[in-house]
Amino acid sequence: xxxxxxxxxxxxxxxxxxxxxALTFVLSVNSFAQEATDDTTSVTSVIIAPPTNxxxxxxxxxxxxxxxxxxxxxxxxQPQVGxxxxxxxxxxxxxxxxxxIAELMxxxxxxxxxxxxxxxxxxxxxxxIANGAEASSVTTSPISPQREWVNxxxxxxxxxxxxxxxxxFYFIEMGKRGKKLFVRKIAGLEAVDDAIGRATEMxxxxxxxxxxxDMDDVQTLASLTILGRVAEQIADYDIKIRMPVARSLVMxxxxxxxxxxxxxxxxxxxxxxxxxSYITDEQFGYVAAVDGIMVREKPATVFLLGAFFAESLxxxxxxxxxxxxxxxxxxxxAQLPFFxxxxxxxxxxxxxxAASAYLSNEPKALGALKGQxxxxxxAAAAIIAGVLLETVIQLxxxxxxxxxxxxxxxxxxx
Amino acid sequence: xxxxxxxxxxxxxxxxxIISVFFPPVETLGExxxxxxxxxxxxxxxxxxxxxxxxxxxxxxxxxxxxxFSIVTxxxxxxxxxxxxxxxxxxxxxxxxxxxxxxxxxxxxxSVFVPLGATMYALLAFFVASASYRAFRxxxxxxxxxxxxxxxxxxxxxxxxxxxxxxxxxxxxxFEIPNLAVWIMSYANLAGQRAIIIGIGLGVVSxxxxxxxxxxxxxxxxxx
Numbered sequence: 001x002x003x004x005x006x007x008x009x010x011x012x013x014x015x016x017x018x019x020x021x022a023l024t025f026v027l028s029v030n031s032f033a034q035e036a037t038d039d040t041t042s043v044t045s046v047i048i049a050p051p052t053n054x055x056x057x058x059x060x061x062x063x064x065x066x067x068x069x070x071x072x073x074x075x076x077x078q079p080q081v082g083x084x085x086x087x088x089x090x091x092x093x094x095x096x097x098x099x100x101i102a103e104l105m106x107x108x109x110x111x112x113x114x115x116x117x118x119x120x121x122x123x124x125x126x127x128x129i130a131n132g133a134e135a136s137s138v139t140t141s142p143i144s145p146q147r148e149w150v151n152x153x154x155x156x157x158x159x160x161x162x163x164x165x166x167x168x169f170y171f172i173e174m175g176k177r178g179k180k181l182f183v184r185k186i187a188g189l190e191a192v193d194d195a196i197g198r199a200t201e202m203x204x205x206x207x208x209x210x211x212x213x214d215m216d217d218v219q220t221l222a223s224l225t226i227l228g229r230v231a232e233q234i235a236d237y238d239i240k241i242r243m244p245v246a247r248s249l250v251m252x253x254x255x256x257x258x259x260x261x262x263x264x265x266x267x268x269x270x271x272x273x274x275x276x277s278y279i280t281d282e283q284f285g286y287v288a289a290v291d292g293i294m295v296r297e298k299p300a301t302v303f304l305l306g307a308f309f310a311e312s313l314x315x316x317x318x319x320x321x322x323x324x325x326x327x328x329x330x331x332x333x334a335q336l337p338f339f340x341x342x343x344x345x346x347x348x349x350x351x352x353x354a355a356s357a358y359l360s361n362e363p364k365a366l367g368a369l370k371g372q373x374x375x376x377x378x379a380a381a382a383i384i385a386g387v388l389l390e391t392v393i394q395l396x397x398x399x400x401x402x403x404x405x406x407x408x409x410x411x412x413x414x
Numbered sequence: 415x416x417x418x419x420x421x422x423x424x425x426x427x428x429x430x431x432i433i434s435v436f437f438p439p440v441e442t443l444g445e446x447x448x449x450x451x452x453x454x455x456x457x458x459x460x461x462x463x464x465x466x467x468x469x470x471x472x473x474x475x476x477x478x479x480x481x482x483f484s485i486v487t488x489x490x491x492x493x494x495x496x497x498x499x500x501x502x503x504x505x506x507x508x509x510x511x512x513x514x515x516x517x518x519x520x521x522x523x524x525s526v527f528v529p530l531g532a533t534m535y536a537l538l539a540f541f542v543a544s545a546s547y548r549a550f551r552x553x554x555x556x557x558x559x560x561x562x563x564x565x566x567x568x569x570x571x572x573x574x575x576x577x578x579x580x581x582x583x584x585x586x587x588x589f590e591i592p593n594l595a596v597w598i599m600s601y602a603n604l605a606g607q608r609a610i611i612i613g614i615g616l617g618v619v620s621x622x623x624x625x626x627x628x629x630x631x632x633x634x635x636x637x638x
Contacts, residue, residue: 063438151436158436164616168623216451218618221625221633228632248462249455257633277469278462282527284534296480310538317541331614333607341549342541349610350617356632357624368624375616 046083048076050135051109051126056143061154064118064147070110071137074128077106083130089113092123094142116145156411163378168371175367183366188327188345189358195325196233199300205240206230207299209290209315211306211330212246212283215253218353219331223306224250224257225356230303231261235270243276244293246286251278287311291318304328304343305352308335316342329355382412421628428626466491497522563598570595 051071059066069089077084089102089111102111116122121142128135175181199206208230210223227243234241241258245251254276262271279289291314294302302319304312304326312328312335319326320342328339329347339346347355350372357365389405392398427447434443470484496502502518504510512519552558569575575591582590588597624630 061438063441148438151438151441154436161619164619165623168620172627172629214451214455216448218621222621224633225630226632247455248458248460248465251462251465252458253633273465274469278465280466282531284531285527288530288534292483310535313541313545314534314537317545331617333610333614336610337549338545341545348613350613353614353617353621356630360632362629364629365624368620368629372616372620375619376612379612379616 046130046133048083048128048130048133048135049074051087051128051137054124054126054137054140056122056124056140058143058146059112061148061151062145064145065114065116067113067116067122067124067143067145068110069113069124069126071126073107073109074135076130077128079107082106084128085131086129088127088129090125090127092125092139094121118145118147120144154414157414160378160412164371164375167374168368171367171370172364173367174370175363175365178363181363181366181370183354183358183369186347186351186354186358188329188347188351189355191325191327191345192230192359193233195301195303195327196230196237196239198325199239200237202300204300205242205297206234206301206303207290207294207297207319207324208241208243208303209306210243210245210250210254211304211308212286212311213307214247215249217307219307220247220250222331222353222356224253226303226305226352226359227254228257228261229356229359231258232265235262235265235267238267238270241275242293242297242299244279244286244290245276246279246281246283248278251276283309283311287314290315294318294322294324298322299324302326304330304339305347305355306330308332308339313338313342319343382408417631421631425626425628428622463491494519494522563602566591567595567598 051074054069054071057068057070059068073087074084076082084106086106087102087104087108088100089104090098091101091113092098101113104111113122113124121144123139123142125139126137171181196206208227210220210227211217213220215221231241243254243258245254255273258275259268259271262268279286293299294315295318299319299322302315302324304315304319305328308315308330309332312330316326316328316339326343327345327347328343329352330336330339331349331352333349336346336348354369354372357369386405386408389401389408392401393405430440431444431447434440467488470488472478473481473484474488497517497519498512501508501510501512503516503521505514505516510517513523514520546564550557550561550564552561566575569578570592575595579590579592587593621630
């Protein structure tokens with residue numbers, strides 16, 4: 001054996017030894033790591049019970065696009081101490097495609113699957129999940145959502161609407177035939193003439209604010225119907241009207257309304273597009289601009305009629321500060337106290353909607369107001385009956401009274 | 415025809431929307447019409463923006479009273495429009511929202527517009543004080559009742575109110591100020607609110623029927 005051979009012989013075992021040691025070390029580290037991981041799994045994994053009694057049923061009164069799921073939560077889903085961290089809902093379609101459709105909080109026991117196809121079938125299963133663990137309910141039998149043509153769940157609403165609508169039709173017909181209909185005096189509307197007269201005498205403008213909502217709000221529509229009446233008088237008296245608005249569509253509609261009123265009053269030449277101006281859609285930007293107009297132009301009369309929110313008091317107080325006579329009205333109960341505190345006259349809720357009919361004094365429109373009273377009679381009768389029945393139940397524990405009260409509640413619940 | 419066509423549309427859409435409540439196959443009509451309205455409203459914005467520019471340019475040209483404010487209005491309008499349309503300072507691609515942090519539009523909105531809006535909102539505190547002062551003056555019977563009720567509710571919301579009547583025996587606990595405040599809010603106030611809400615509901619029904627049936631046409635102007 002040569003020296004070189006001997007040398008190489010002596011080098012190989014050394015390298016082999018180093019490799020073996022290194023491999024042993026690496027494997028041992030891996031094995032320790034594996035053990036650690038296994039250990040972690042054994043610490044964090046839990047066993048949980050699945051949700052049970054999963055039931056799928058057709059959603060009542062829809063167009064065949066919804067299914068209702070209801071189940072009993074896992075017994076390991078307990079408040080505070082429960083192991084379940086949530087639920088997952090899975091849908092299986094008739095072509096065996098499974099999709100997770102919802103992740104729900106612990107305690108959930110129902111879900112409505114929407115936007116389904118009534119010509120397909122669907123199966124469902126729900127899994128309860130915990131840290132690293134999952135327990136699945138059984139999969140339900142396939143079911144298709146059903147279409148219902150009529151929503152019989154709203155029969156009571158339909159009947160009430162029919163009675164009130166019928167009464168309104170009836171009184172409109174009575175009005176047409178010339179029957180005298182009594183409508184109580186509304187102080188805020190009686191004051192409209194005086195308010196416009198005051199502006200004429202003082203030679204100052206009238207400021208008309210139709211709220212901050214768009215034309216899809218019935219309060220804005222009510223406001224514009226009143227504007228139609230008011231603008232005719234304004235045209236007659238030749239007073240300046242300023243109408244800053246917060247919505248472009250309201251601007252267009254208000255211009256048309258005022259223009260038509262000026263034409264009806266025989267003064268189309270006096271109309272100008274500048275009477276109505278768009279400010280901004282932003283609530284407080286609009287308020288700042290309107291407050292500025294009030295302070296600079298000092299209007300004699302301010303109408304605040306429409307949908308108002310937090311800006312109601314800022315506008316009304318500024319109007320009060322500049323000494324304007326103010327007529328306000330809104331159907332938002334939360335804003336009414338502010339208007340009552342800061343304005344001279346306030347149209348409370350329904351009075352805003354009655355205003356146009358009241359101002360026109362047209363028999364047909366007044367007939368519609370009378371028809372409304374039938375609705376009030378129904379509401380008052382139901383409230384009195386409810387109070388009496390509840391009192392009888394409290395005093396006598398009567399079961400028949402409780403049944404009657406149940407029917408009454410059902411009649412007014414949708 | 416100028417009045418007949420809008421009336422015909424109102425009657426048709428009105429009845430369709432009533433029907434959609436009771437018949438599930440057409441129940442989404444309400445949402446569809448609402449979506450159409452939103453689309454029309456977006457286009458109408460051009461009318462509003464155009465009107466804003468026209469009015470303020472006219473004011474500037476004629477040097478009308480307070481014309482300097484028109485410079486601020488037009489300057490702000492053009493600045494925000496440019497910053498938004500050109501997405502100045504855009505940290506992402508063209509699809510990035512104008513509300514993304516770092517954009518000029520967002521920076522101006524956050525550092526100028528929001529504080530200005532908050533300032534206007536904060537004014538409410540002073541207006542509440544001045545309106546309350548006027549409303550709560552005991553000038554007649556109704557105002558006196560209002561004053562007493564407001565005083566009880568205010569006291570009932572403070573620890574002082576609870577302390578002032580805590581000595582009362584259990585049998586008279588209803589007269590403790592916090593309990594009185596709850597009673598006023600839950601019975602007297604709620605009954606009044608509900609009466610107003612019922613009236614509003616019926617008012618909306620009547621108003622809607624008047625519009626749908628064409629009895630109410632004043633928003634279209636009177637026949638000349």
